[in-house]
Amino acid sequence: MTLDSTDANVVRASKLDCAALSDALDRLSIAGQCYKIRPCDPGFRMAGRAFTVLYEAIQRTPGTVGEFIDDVPAGSVIVIDNQGKDDVGTWGNILTEAAHRRGMAGTVIDGNNRDVALCRSLGYPIYSRNTWMRTGKGRIQLKALQVPVVIGDVTVHPGDIVVGDPDGVVVLPRAQEDAILAAAEEITTNEEQLREAIRQGMRMDQARVAFHYHELQSPDYKADRT
Template structure:
């Protein structure tokens, strides 16, 4: 997708800080329960969305959409949190890794976990299972808003994932969230520096307004 300044500036901001920033602004975006298979790996990029639904007697497939995903984009799949069938496996991991896709986030489960670990390809999901989604679910649509838990993800929204989980930043709000997150990071850095210089933790926290950093309407 070329140079994407806001995505680049978000790469080094942790999901914990972004979640606190979302709380202070009063926006949704933190997604409980979706975690990485490899906690060393991060993802940050614009969302490419896919919606799954149960298959019926008219048939349908799990989809051949991966060729439409641009390098750097994050594949976001809503399989309605199902734990009994997967919508991602080793072939998709291999193709995505080889083409520079930024990672995959699934409201559901993934199989063939080992290749994602071997290729350092970030996959975030609610768990893992060997059971295929073929003949159980089908791809209903791509390129429309989907849900991760209770958080809506529209195409082009920014998805950030790290060892603590996943947050979603609406494209129109990303700059504002980043600005608040930077303030929070700066305040927490001042706490660490004060403690390193010999200050008591409670005094350092009081000086930076630590307990109100995430409170709606507050400022450090």
């Protein structure tokens, strides 16, 4: 995973699982879990700020597809909205090679990608709805860069933190990222303590009560409760 080590919140996010971040999003009543977006390899992990890409169906005068790649800052997660269309790919091995060599953190696609073998061999994280070999060339074109897009029913703005792991992808809106990260860190600590209590012989039902397991993701959760 390529990581922007100068961005403190991206580093914090990279240390957290998507499940804990998802629970934190629920606690704060934020919709940030990207529905049905999954990794092309179960070992993929990524964290970075969103560079957004919006595609559209080809127009009378065809436009370009992937030429934006040279303008994406290193450490970014490239977030592509193909509006969930699954009849063409939006990403393949040439873009994977370029993104990997330019130090991107990963790619997220609301749509399909192809050439999966290369991203797996390079360890370049790609998350998408599915994979299929049919090219998008001559079928889709670039509509806009760095605009709000929708990925798995979640609106993503340029600069939002995007995190991916074997469970999928979550998005942390920039304006709320500090609160989300703090909640996720607390949830992670509580769950680690709960697991350690079970290892030491505590009953599951007792441990869950002791560490407020069923309330950790609730908007009504109070961190200072005893």
